[in-house]
Amino acid sequence: MTHQNERHCLITGGAGFIGSHLAEALLKEGCAVTVVDNLTTGRQANLAKALSHPNFRFVKLDVANRELMAPLVAQSTEVYHLASYVGVRLAAYPSSSHILNNLRAIDNMLDLVTHYRTKFQLSSTSEVYGKAMDVQNGQVTSLKEDTDRIYGPTNIHRWSYSGIKAIEEFLTLAKYHEEGINAVIVRLFNVVGPRQIGQNGMVIPRFIQQALQGEPITVYGDGAQQRCFSYIGDVVRCMIDLMKTPGASGEIFNIGNHIPVSILELAHKIKEFTGSRSEIVLVPIEKAFGTSFEDVLLRIPNVDKLKKQLGYHPTTGLDQVLIELIEEAEKMIHPYSVRH
Numbered sequence: 001m002t003h004q005n006e007r008h009c010l011i012t013g014g015a016g017f018i019g020s021h022l023a024e025a026l027l028k029e030g031c032a033v034t035v036v037d038n039l040t041t042g043r044q045a046n047l048a049k050a051l052s053h054p055n056f057r058f059v060k061l062d063v064a065n066r067e068l069m070a071p072l073v074a075q076s077t078e079v080y081h082l083a084s085y086v087g088v089r090l091a092a093y094p095s096s097s098h099i100l101n102n103l104r105a106i107d108n109m110l111d112l113v114t115h116y117r118t119k120f121q122l123s124s125t126s127e128v129y130g131k132a133m134d135v136q137n138g139q140v141t142s143l144k145e146d147t148d149r150i151y152g153p154t155n156i157h158r159w160s161y162s163g164i165k166a167i168e169e170f171l172t173l174a175k176y177h178e179e180g181i182n183a184v185i186v187r188l189f190n191v192v193g194p195r196q197i198g199q200n201g202m203v204i205p206r207f208i209q210q211a212l213q214g215e216p217i218t219v220y221g222d223g224a225q226q227r228c229f230s231y232i233g234d235v236v237r238c239m240i241d242l243m244k245t246p247g248a249s250g251e252i253f254n255i256g257n258h259i260p261v262s263i264l265e266l267a268h269k270i271k272e273f274t275g276s277r278s279e280i281v282l283v284p285i286e287k288a289f290g291t292s293f294e295d296v297l298l299r300i301p302n303v304d305k306l307k308k309q310l311g312y313h314p315t316t317g318l319d320q321v322l323i324e325l326i327e328e329a330e331k332m333i334h335p336y337s338v339r340h
């Protein structure tokens, strides 16, 4: 690690799918990068590329450890806070430790960036909107940063994730107003790309794996639910550019592609692109997650604010992303075969 770099970026949760891509993009920009991760959901293998870079450092550490986090924040000029439990599968079952870890982490990070006056970016999620589009009878056609949030009851644990991430946003905004810290909040919409794993529920890696292994492609419910998938490369570009934009501080930005696809259509595309013989099966949501789970039908970002601020928003098309991911997954299964 050299000390000449003007920008020293700290990424919490940086061994995850998004954080590892962010680390690589920041290294490309000439920043020094430190990743902190306790490796509960993150994987050191995600950092294989970054680890060979002289300006990169990985520290296996829990963000809740304030004493050990303090010197790392002190050395940084900017902090990207991604450490969190992720994925509907993890959020679907009650876990007090998940909730408390997130709260301890944001408490620590906000105190430390306030003390050291470090620029801060909170990675939040489209989950914060809850089911805002589903229950408004078509009146809300896309989710704007100031759209009302609508959640289900607290005994449906899925909603804990939206609640926690919303509290993280509230705390970040409160510190911005009280302490004048430089802080921006990004709400990410269904980010996809290489290294994402299906283990925690994410639909695209799951469908690709099922298709390539000839297993049934499991569409939950009737598959009419829609999502907008955003390409990781586009998303990290926006995250980095927002961090550089002084006018973005104190603001919340949706980051996402705005073109929706239904999950059934997605399953058909993946079946077609992989040439798989897998059958597409409709699985009742209770079978996948039990009775105390609710799925979200519609989640479409309004990206006007992002476009106004940066002049662009994520646009890489779904087909292009799927082709790349299928090629990558095929290489993992048959490392020495070349597809023509």
Ligand code: UDP
Residues within 6 Å of the ligand: 087, 088, 089, 190, 201, 202, 203, 204, 206, 207, 218, 219, 220, 221, 225, 227, 263, 295, 296, 299
């Ligand atoms: N989904 C599905 N089959 C799966 C995994 C997910 O039909 O094997 C559906 C899921 O119910 C949801 C959508 O795909 O409606 C997106 O799920 P994901 O967990 O990727 O993202 P999120 O629900 O957070 O938008």
